[in-house]
Amino acid sequence: MAATGADDWDGMTPERVAERRAAEALIVDVDGFEGPLDLLLTLSRTQKVDLRRISVLQLAEQYLSFVDRAKALRIELAADYLVMAAWLAFLKSRLLLPPDPAEAGPSAEDLAAHLAFQLERLAAMREAAARLMARDQKGRDFFARGAPDDRGVVRHVRWTASLLDLMQAYARIRTKDEFRPFVMDRHHVYTMDEALDRMRGLIGFAGDWTDLASYLPEGWTADPARRRSATAATFAATLELAKRGLVELRQSETFAPISIRRKDP
């Protein structure tokens, strides 16, 4: 490999090669990061200061240049890395610009402090996790009684199940349930055919503009679900009647009441 020399690098200059290698070294680690916060925490380590006094501005720049390099290498970064980049770019600009007194909401410093807090909290949890796992553990460092003491024991069979069994059983039944043939709840559904029949009977009297809502059948206006169903069916029936040239429709603006009247032949 070494003998073949630099020609194999597709004519790249040594600087480009070194640059690309450096970038790749970082990128290789992308898989090792558990999300943007983890990456930020790792980057912050280069500042070697207390996380409370970290320079969020500097950190934002490091993160953004990391993302730029990844893009230059056409590395697909997960969406949350890009969303974080966008937010950090926004934060960076807010940190650099003089505060706008007219602008409401939290200050750039508050946002930066919160990010520092998140990093500190994540670092603290990491450390806590490490301390927890470093504790003496049962079955490794200390042990419970090894032998079952059988004397004087009354044996019983106890039927048991775990919470997982229970949840899985329920999930299984519900899944099956969801594939039962679907039966409409007719009681609360007003069909278009019903609406058409009713409209045909009433339309003869509607010589003047009348609110569509007044055509809703009795007993279908109190309950919201029934009212919704009846309104939809009545509206659909009205469109059908309009198509047949039996009625005219009018609505003064979006969401305004719809009025209808008989269309005289």
Next chain:
Amino acid sequence: MTEQERSLFEAPPIAEQERMVEAILFASPEPVTVAELERRMPHGCDPAEALAYLRRRYEGRGVRVVRVGDGHAFRTAPDLGHLMAREVVETRKLSRAAIETLAIIAYHQPATRAEIEEIRGVAVSRGTIDQLIEMEWIRFGRRRMTPGRPVTFVVTEAFLDHFGLESARDLPGLKELRSAGLLDNRPLPGAMGRGPDADDPDGDEAPGQTELFED
């Protein structure tokens, strides 16, 4: 051999050896032979002597060191046997029918037998209900005020205890089961959740990351 080297190869004091034997006998599921002790303990130890000290230490205590075949083990003192007369339970998994019935009662309580059968799609055998009642995981609830006034079933405190739940309401909903991968992620035609919280679109946990960007 220097002084330091020698001390590295010196056996621990007998009191320390006694502690070692104590721990090994306690943790071992089987009686332990002297040869086995010797294999496990540091070079130069005298397990037989340590064992003798240990045996004397436990004389008259609530547990004793006894010889079992070639090995040695701790056993509770014979005069305290009556205290040990506890019910040791051999646990066996509940049948699928029983678990499903139990799950339905837990999620839908109070539930009548007809409701359980409707959800499971098969008849519930009398034995299944009896078994769950006998286990004290379900009990009778109020009668349903519908024709025939059917009895209902609800889960018991013992049930909650067993499953580490504070209340049956703490059971995860369908949506949570699905997101935990316990329920197939298939679309639901006319999905009926099991309650308002189960299918509340806002009940979904916003993944932490997105929250950073709200303002």
Next chain:
Amino acid sequence: MTEQERSLFEAPPIAEQERMVEAILFASPEPVTVAELERRMPHGCDPAEALAYLRRRYEGRGVRVVRVGDGHAFRTAPDLGHLMAREVVETRKLSRAAIETLAIIAYHQPATRAEIEEIRGVAVSRGTIDQLIEMEWIRFGRRRMTPGRPVTFVVTEAFLDHFGLESARDLPGLKELRSAGLLDNRPLPGAMGRGPDADDPDGDEAPGQTELFED
């Protein structure tokens, strides 16, 4: 009442009670609560006091009396773990995500999935929570009384037992973390708070399971 009758109803001397507690704890692989000891021992015994004596007696021995949640158990001294290598059962390797999730639940409990994700900055994968539940190190706690009523997770007694903790309050560094404000649920400035303060422990009113069957 004759002399003999009275003595029948008198509690045994404390030394005898200590032997009883010793035997019961020794025989049980699981922690035993004081209430359970009281149930098993003769009327009038004071298991808590007997336990205190017993605990002192075993200080520095190869096995010790430890407290686990509400229970007490004998456990081998941690410094002798190396002798027990044969008994070691390979514990399943936990991923970094699982370990961090476990720590977050332990330190922030009760913790919702959203809170875990907010702290870690990434989504909690399906299997992670499952695995921890299966290991019986975490369980469901009460639902949080916030929109969506998310389920919460708390650590179990088996978790405490495994890590040799008396209670979740004894987690290493807990006090320091709390006083440094690192266990606070601090929302992003300007964002809607979703703090534990919104938690109303008793407003726990029941939507949920029951409603499906009511009409």
